[in-house]
Amino acid sequence: MSSKTEMLNELLEDLSRASQGNVEASMIISKSQGLTIQSHYPPGTNNDEVPDEDVIAGRSTQIDMATRKVFSELKRGELVRMLVEGEDGYVVICNAGEDALLAVLTNKRANIGYLFFMMSRIAQRIASVL
Numbered sequence: 001m002s003s004k005t006e007m008l009n010e011l012l013e014d015l016s017r018a019s020q021g022n023v024e025a026s027m028i029i030s031k032s033q034g035l036t037i038q039s040h041y042p043p044g045t046n047n048d049e050v051p052d053e054d055v056i057a058g059r060s061t062q063i064d065m066a067t068r069k070v071f072s073e074l075k076r077g078e079l080v081r082m083l084v085e086g087e088d089g090y091v092v093i094c095n096a097g098e099d100a101l102l103a104v105l106t107n108k109r110a111n112i113g114y115l116f117f118m119m120s121r122i123a124q125r126i127a128s129v130l
Helices: 004-018 053-073 112-129
Strands: 023-030 036-040 081-086 089-095 100-107
Touching: 004 023, 004 036, 004 112, 023 053, 036 053, 053 081, 053 089, 053 100, 081 112, 089 112, 100 112
Parallel strands: none
Antiparallel strands: 023 036, 023 100, 081 089, 089 100
């Protein structure tokens, strides 16, 4: 039987493969601590264009906390996912269980609808592993 670390890494690799090379980094982050539980950078990732996992984890946690507060104040119900679009790509963050987030950085070629679908499936599987 695989360890939790191996299972989580396999899930992030599956997400990367499903994106057809458009995921530049993916990680599972502890909401309460803001620390990386597991990360995946596909082979060939340019380190000059993708931040370190600590930066991604910290900023993703900040975005999550701020967005949840705004959603609560605007009475929009439970937050499902966040999509932040920049000139060079997207940051997508969703819940992956009670105390975990799934954060993904993609390039602009990513099929966002399919990414949302895959992230939802992978997030459910992450929650069951954790």
